[in-house]
Amino acid sequence: MNVTRGFTGRPRVADPGLPPGQYDAGDDWPVLSAEVTPDLAPADWTFRVDGLVRAPRTWDWEEAHTLPESAYEGDIHCVTSWSKFGVRFGGVCLDAFLAAVRPEAAATHAVAYSHTGYTTSLPLADLTGGRAWIAWEYDGEPLAAEHGGPARLLVPHLYFWKSAKWIAGLRLLDHDEPGFWEQNGYHARGNPWEEQRYSGD
Amino acid sequence: MTEAFVAPSRAAAPPSGTFVPATRFAVPGRIAVNGRQASEWQTATLTEIRRETPLASTFRFAARAWAGHLPGQHLMLRLTADDGYTAQRHYSIASAPDDDGHIELTLDHVDGGEVSGWFHTTAEPGDEVEVRGPLSGFFAWPGDRPALLIGAGSGVVPLMSMVRHHRARGLDVPLRLVVSARAPEELIYARELGAETTRVFTRSAPLGVPVGRLGAAHLAPLLAEEPEGGWEAYVCGSNGFAEHASRLLVEAGQPVDRIRIERFG
Numbered sequence: 429m430n431v432t433r434g435f436t437g438r439p440r441v442a443d444p445g446l447p448p449g450q451y452d453a454g455d456d457w458p459v460l461s462a463e464v465t466p467d468l469a470p471a472d473w474t475f476r477v478d479g480l481v482r483a484p485r486t487w488d489w490e491e492a493h494t495l496p497e498s499a500y501e502g503d504i505h506c507v508t509s510w511s512k513f514g515v516r517f518g519g520v521c522l523d524a525f526l527a528a529v530r531p532e533a534a535a536t537h538a539v540a541y542s543h544t545g546y547t548t549s550l551p552l553a554d555l556t557g558g559r560a561w562i563a564w565e566y567d568g569e570p571l572a573a574e575h576g577g578p579a580r581l582l583v584p585h586l587y588f589w590k591s592a593k594w595i596a597g598l599r600l601l602d603h604d605e606p607g608f609w610e611q612n613g614y615h616a617r618g619n620p621w622e623e624q625r626y627s628g629d
Numbered sequence: 630m631t632e633a634f635v636a637p638s639r640a641a642a643p644p645s646g647t648f649v650p651a652t653r654f655a656v657p658g659r660i661a662v663n664g665r666q667a668s669e670w671q672t673a674t675l676t677e678i679r680r681e682t683p684l685a686s687t688f689r690f691a692a693r694a695w696a697g698h699l700p701g702q703h704l705m706l707r708l709t710a711d712d713g714y715t716a717q718r719h720y721s722i723a724s725a726p727d728d729d730g731h732i733e734l735t736l737d738h739v740d741g742g743e744v745s746g747w748f749h750t751t752a753e754p755g756d757e758v759e760v761r762g763p764l765s766g767f768f769a770w771p772g773d774r775p776a777l778l779i780g781a782g783s784g785v786v787p788l789m790s791m792v793r794h795h796r797a798r799g800l801d802v803p804l805r806l807v808v809s810a811r812a813p814e815e816l817i818y819a820r821e822l823g824a825e826t827t828r829v830f831t832r833s834a835p836l837g838v839p840v841g842r843l844g845a846a847h848l849a850p851l852l853a854e855e856p857e858g859g860w861e862a863y864v865c866g867s868n869g870f871a872e873h874a875s876r877l878l879v880e881a882g883q884p885v886d887r888i889r890i891e892r893f894g
């Protein structure tokens with residue numbers, strides 16, 4: 429351990445909800461996208477699931493809203509070290525979309541891509557089982573553009589760069605295909621509880 | 630359900646090779662990042678502290694194992710308390726790549742800030758901290774394309790690395806810097822800024838210089854230069870500034886896939 433002379437840090441709060449190396453950002457919700465925030469109206473938003481699926485399909489805003497509503501209430505964790513507790517997102521559980529396209533047995537990974545061209549890669553297992561959403565509401569209000577509105581992917585048990593803003597689609601694959609940050613040195617899975625920030629962690 | 634709503638990546642992915650969705654916003658990274666350097670902590674020894682403004686200072690480190698970086702990249706810095714508690718934050722690298730085993734960071738003193746507070750109140754030459762990196766190839770500038778740099782506050786830090794690199798190597802490729810600060814005394818690196826720089830002051834300005842926000846009129850003459858190959862724009866600062874500046878660029882005709890943004894959260 430390399431102790432920094434004279435550094436004490438903030439008072440320790442025993443917080444079982446805080447993954448290692450993270451701090452509680454309180455009411456702040458930092459924005460860290462690397463591209464220009466797109467001017468995307470709900471009417472122009474589409475979401476497609478294809479690749480290793482039996483019935484590739486594209487939903488528009490209204491069609492996506494006919495799927496059963498689902499909410500996430502809990503915490504989110506950003507790789508830049510902030511965590512945000514007790515957030516509330518509304519949308520549709522990704523399982524509902526996946527059930528419609530029927531993934532093939534060979535599908536093991538997915539690339540999520542945005543209307544901006546941003547991509548991120550995830551194991552398919554992290555997108556199923558009620559752990560991932562397409563979210564269009566935050567705290568009961570439409571999701572703001574700078575936070576990914578009209579709709580973003582939400583995978584709250586992984587670092588937040590996996591939760592692609594302005595989500596446009598998922599392509600299911602039989603292998604891992606590194607996305608934007610994954611190609612820029614970040615971890616393939618990004619589990620905050622194991623502090624998987626960078627490739628090699 | 631019909632297939633009438635065609636997502637941008639409707640075109641089939643190539644059977645092998647990298648997945649690239651065919652969307653008009655895609656901005657590829659500039660360089661590949663070395664995963665080992667990104668994941669290994671190394672010691673950096675503080676050798677010098679220089680005050681830049683009343684709220685910002687530059688911290689110079691000797692980092693023997695530093696593998697080198699490109700202008701625009703950042704690192705992760707970690708402080709450890711004697712009970713093992715750690716705090717880590719990202720910082721842009723202010724110095725140019727060719728600096729003989731040294732790197733420099735410039736930190737704002739954030740009110741109540743855990744890490745910047747330690748640097749501004751406690752740190753002294755000889756102190757050791759840990760760093761890992763360089764990180765992110767996205768905001769890197771290898772010195773190849775014409776660079777239009779726009780920053781506010783400490784957002785000028787990674788852009789200064791680019792300006793210093795441009796000067797140190799005597800590069801011919803066009804480079805312009807636009808910096809926004811509240812007041813002249815808060816302008817970081819003020820003495821180092823030269824003819825390539827447009828200064829914007831939002832609260833108070835030297836006599837004869839207008840006070841006001843970055844606007845289209847500041848960017849128009851720069852965009853009109855139209856260097857060969859076009860500008861690669863690098864925008865850095867708070868999220869509010871990044872949103873404002875990137876919108877001005879898009880409205881002025883700068884292609885979205887030639888705008889790179891680093892937001893300090």
Ligand SMILES: Cc1cc2nc3c(=O)[nH]c(=O)nc-3n(C[C@H](O)[C@H](O)[C@H](O)COP(=O)(O)OP(=O)(O)OC[C@H]3O[C@@H](n4cnc5c(N)ncnc54)[C@H](O)[C@@H]3O)c2cc1C
Pocket residue numbers: 438451452453508703718719720721722735736737738739740741742743744745746783786787891892893894
């Ligand atoms: C890619 C990148 C590059 C960056 N480059 C630079 C740079 O070159 N220079 C620079 O100055 N900054 C830079 N930053 C910002 C930097 O990472 C830090 O966010 C900044 O230094 C503040 O950290 P801190 O520990 O001093 O403050 P923090 O302790 O993180 O506090 C920040 C604010 O939140 C409040 N706060 C946070 N947590 C708590 C808590 N638990 N209790 C009470 N209050 C709290 C503080 O009061 C303060 O107002 C960069 C950020 C990124 C993402």
